[in-house]
Amino acid sequence: MANEHEPAKPHRITISTVAAALGVAVSTVSNAYNRPDQLSAELRERVLAVAAELGYPGPNPVARSLRQQRAGAVGVLFAERLPYAFRDPAALMVLEGIASTLEQAKLGLLLVPGRDDDTTTVQQALVDGFIVYSMMDNDPLVEAALKRRLPTVLLDQPPRPDVPSIIVDDEAGARMATEHLLSLGHRHFAIITDRLIETHVRPSHAPINVQTHSEATFFVTQLRLQGYRQPLEQAGIAWSDVPIYDCNDNNEADGAAAIQILLARTPRPTAILCLTDRLALGAIVGAQQAGYNVPEQLSIVGFDDIPQATRITPALTTVRQDHRQKGLSAGQALIELLAGQSPTSYQRLAVELVVRDSTAAI
Amino acid sequence: MANEHEPAKPHRITISTVAAALGVAVSTVSNAYNRPDQLSAELRERVLAVAAELGYPGPNPVARSLRQQRAGAVGVLFAERLPYAFRDPAALMVLEGIASTLEQAKLGLLLVPGRDDDTTTVQQALVDGFIVYSMMDNDPLVEAALKRRLPTVLLDQPPRPDVPSIIVDDEAGARMATEHLLSLGHRHFAIITDRLIETHVRPSHAPINVQTHSEATFFVTQLRLQGYRQPLEQAGIAWSDVPIYDCNDNNEADGAAAIQILLARTPRPTAILCLTDRLALGAIVGAQQAGYNVPEQLSIVGFDDIPQATRITPALTTVRQDHRQKGLSAGQALIELLAGQSPTSYQRLAVELVVRDSTAAI
DNA sequence: CGTTTTTTCTGTAACGATTCAGAAGTATAG
DNA sequence: CTATACTTCTGAATCGTTACAGAAAAAACG
Numbered sequence: 109m110a111n112e113h114e115p116a117k118p119h120r121i122t123i124s125t126v127a128a129a130l131g132v133a134v135s136t137v138s139n140a141y142n143r144p145d146q147l148s149a150e151l152r153e154r155v156l157a158v159a160a161e162l163g164y165p166g167p168n169p170v171a172r173s174l175r176q177q178r179a180g181a182v183g184v185l186f187a188e189r190l191p192y193a194f195r196d197p198a199a200l201m202v203l204e205g206i207a208s209t210l211e212q213a214k215l216g217l218l219l220v221p222g223r224d225d226d227t228t229t230v231q232q233a234l235v236d237g238f239i240v241y242s243m244m245d246n247d248p249l250v251e252a253a254l255k256r257r258l259p260t261v262l263l264d265q266p267p268r269p270d271v272p273s274i275i276v277d278d279e280a281g282a283r284m285a286t287e288h289l290l291s292l293g294h295r296h297f298a299i300i301t302d303r304l305i306e307t308h309v310r311p312s313h314a315p316i317n318v319q320t321h322s323e324a325t326f327f328v329t330q331l332r333l334q335g336y337r338q339p340l341e342q343a344g345i346a347w348s349d350v351p352i353y354d355c356n357d358n359n360e361a362d363g364a365a366a367i368q369i370l371l372a373r374t375p376r377p378t379a380i381l382c383l384t385d386r387l388a389l390g391a392i393v394g395a396q397q398a399g400y401n402v403p404e405q406l407s408i409v410g411f412d413d414i415p416q417a418t419r420i421t422p423a424l425t426t427v428r429q430d431h432r433q434k435g436l437s438a439g440q441a442l443i444e445l446l447a448g449q450s451p452t453s454y455q456r457l458a459v460e461l462v463v464r465d466s467t468a469a470i
Numbered sequence: 471m472a473n474e475h476e477p478a479k480p481h482r483i484t485i486s487t488v489a490a491a492l493g494v495a496v497s498t499v500s501n502a503y504n505r506p507d508q509l510s511a512e513l514r515e516r517v518l519a520v521a522a523e524l525g526y527p528g529p530n531p532v533a534r535s536l537r538q539q540r541a542g543a544v545g546v547l548f549a550e551r552l553p554y555a556f557r558d559p560a561a562l563m564v565l566e567g568i569a570s571t572l573e574q575a576k577l578g579l580l581l582v583p584g585r586d587d588d589t590t591t592v593q594q595a596l597v598d599g600f601i602v603y604s605m606m607d608n609d610p611l612v613e614a615a616l617k618r619r620l621p622t623v624l625l626d627q628p629p630r631p632d633v634p635s636i637i638v639d640d641e642a643g644a645r646m647a648t649e650h651l652l653s654l655g656h657r658h659f660a661i662i663t664d665r666l667i668e669t670h671v672r673p674s675h676a677p678i679n680v681q682t683h684s685e686a687t688f689f690v691t692q693l694r695l696q697g698y699r700q701p702l703e704q705a706g707i708a709w710s711d712v713p714i715y716d717c718n719d720n721n722e723a724d725g726a727a728a729i730q731i732l733l734a735r736t737p738r739p740t741a742i743l744c745l746t747d748r749l750a751l752g753a754i755v756g757a758q759q760a761g762y763n764v765p766e767q768l769s770i771v772g773f774d775d776i777p778q779a780t781r782i783t784p785a786l787t788t789v790r791q792d793h794r795q796k797g798l799s800a801g802q803a804l805i806e807l808l809a810g811q812s813p814t815s816y817q818r819l820a821v822e823l824v825v826r827d828s829t830a831a832i
Numbered sequence: 833c834g835t836t837t838t839t840t841c842t843g844t845a846a847c848g849a850t851t852c853a854g855a856a857g858t859a860t861a862g
Numbered sequence: 863c864t865a866t867a868c869t870t871c872t873g874a875a876t877c878g879t880t881a882c883a884g885a886a887a888a889a890a891c892g
């Protein structure tokens with residue numbers, strides 16, 4: 109019968125700890141935080157004071173979220189590995205656009221990590237919706253996100269019924285780039301790409317054959333290749349004669365390495381179509397180092413029009429797209445979805461060919 | 471009695487909808503998802519099948535989080551406005567480091583938006599902890615985050631007791647930069663900074679006076695200014711004779727504008743200390759456009775060593791810090807905190823002066 | 833065949849808030 | 863002074879899970 113030792117102090121301070129300390133109902137404490145008009149100013153003061161004294165950190169957001177059925181954040185699924193997101197200038201502008209919209213709506217932006225094999229992070233993300241951007245077409249994470257049945261927007265992904273999609277007219281852009289080079293008289297083309305096939309099945313240093321084209325697992329890659337192909341064939345150039353070099357990563361070094369290989373081919377290509385600006389910038393530098401003059405001996409076209417495109421000499425001819433607007437549109441569409449409205453289910457953003465100094469007549 | 475009209479179809483499908491449909495206990499359905507070993511493979515199959523059929527999106531993560539007391543994400547408080555985060559190269563490397571660590575721990579990274587006046591987003595963020603990075607010293611959002619009483623790590627913030635802090639030895643770096651210029655014989659200095667005083671109280675185009683120095687509300691700004699000041703005074707140069715120009719934003723354009731003003735002063739400064747590389751890069755370009763040779767007529771030192779620092783001509787002399795490591799350390803410290811361990815409460819990262827071509831003897 | 837062990841499944845109490853109908857108590861109106 | 867309307871506060875239901883103790887059934891044991 110001896111008195112037990114002190115009851116373990118209630119490690120966790122909740123709304124009811126505070127209520128008990130004051131001798132009021134829990135709903136009163138809740139109201140003190142969320143509906144000041146529901147109780148007298150005097151009592152509210154006291155509640156807040158006692159709460160502070162007890163070290164109550166305020167209403168638990170998770171509990172609130174459960175009750176209110178909203179998380180106040182949007183999940184962004186992007187890139188194989190999260191850190192990559194912070195390296196690609198084009199992707200960053202897109203993220204910036206997304207962030208801007210969400211910020212205005214006071215929504216958090218949750219970057220969801222996840223290697224393809226493990227979808228738990230997607231399944232357990234505390235979000236009200238998803239934006240899926242630039243994921244591999246068959247990435248299980250995308251499936252997992254859609255299975256959550258939350259409002260979702262696809263950006264640069266293969267469209268699906270019932271899911272609003274925003275895509276850029278990459279195919280038209282690629283066509284414009286190709287037609288530009290054709291009109292300058294070029295007949296010998298080569299293509300530098302990345303992410304053509306799965307990350308872990310990277311090609312050797314030989315330009316890969318066109319057959320692999322159908323394996324392209326990134327939607328925008330497919331679109332761009334398709335856009336290159338059509339005008340070439342129309343001009344009587346066999347697609348199978350166009351070497352495609354697939355880089356390991358989207359960066360300048362890989363672009364520079366690629367161009368070396370391609371320039372060694374016979375016939376030597378005089379026009380290089382690059383799937384991204386970073387690859388193109390690398391290609392320019394690589395070509396120059398190999399002693400070629402751009403654009404006199406070699407024309408190079410990029411894709412994206414990132415800020416660096418104008419800083420190089422010669423300034424890069426490229427296909428411009430409005431990255432920030434992409435992000436804004438995606439964010440906007442998702443916010444409408446969250447508000448119960450139905451945004452246009454399919455938006456296509458225009459692109460524009462920007463002719464600068466890296467292309468010239470042959 | 472006439473039969474009522476169809477009961478409204480259960481709009482929301484939960485674990486108990488599935489359990490009811492199967493005639494099993496809810497705990498069984500839960501186990502089917504989380505503990506396959508707790509039920510027969512055959513029943514599990516059936517549960518999953520029925521769930522799929524009903525369109526059950528899987529266990530609600532918010533409810534799970536409430537029960538398990540973990541959110542699976544970390545909040546990052548950074549920069550006045552979220553989009554800014556995506557523009558500063560140095561900050562991006564830090565974010566990349568943070569993201570890397572968190573990804574390995576399978577934690578999401580929640581970018582928390584918030585204008586100073588409204589702290590609700592911080593209060594309601596569904597996270598297990600915070601990383602506070604480069605916020606204004608007195609930003610209410612920081613207070614709000616600390617009030618949550620979650621594991622928190624401060625990065626480039628004024629240290630506080632009981633909160634692990636990671637800071638860079640900015641002061642030493644600034645000292646090294648200054649001493650370097652002094653040893654080259656420079657006597658007339660000027661400083662280009664940003665974020666010296668509150669965003670909305672921006673200065674005119676006149677270099678602001680040194681007195682304002684004490685108003686600096688960003689911890690690292692203070693440290694760097696302090697680091698510039700000490701060796702200067704030691705060399706007999708009055709701090710009040712050193713003009714400080716405060717830019718509106720940390721970018722090249724503002725740096726270029728700043729240098730124009732400073733070069734018009736008498737005596738004309740021959741050594742410019744820039745608080746960031748972006749400002750320094752702008753200053754170089756601005757000086758060159760104004761007809762000055764760098765470094766022959768004007769020495770310029772940056773701070774951060776961002777990749778672009780080597781791409782400009784002349785290559786920028788600057789103070790290097792390991793941005794990625796900063797992020798990694800912060801992430802690591804937070805993960806230890808979340809695991810109940812106590813990381814070193816105070817880490818100071820070293821810096822290094824990198825002498826390139828933008829500085830020369832007078 | 834009775835006992836023990838193992839497997840499979842169930843029921844219920846948390847988790848920590850918010851919401852809403854309504855009970856007291858007070859003020860206003862007629 | 864009674865009826866009506868506000869204020870202010872309370873209690874219980876609810877959000878959708880998971881954890882845990884234990885019931886029921888099946889398997890293993892001697």
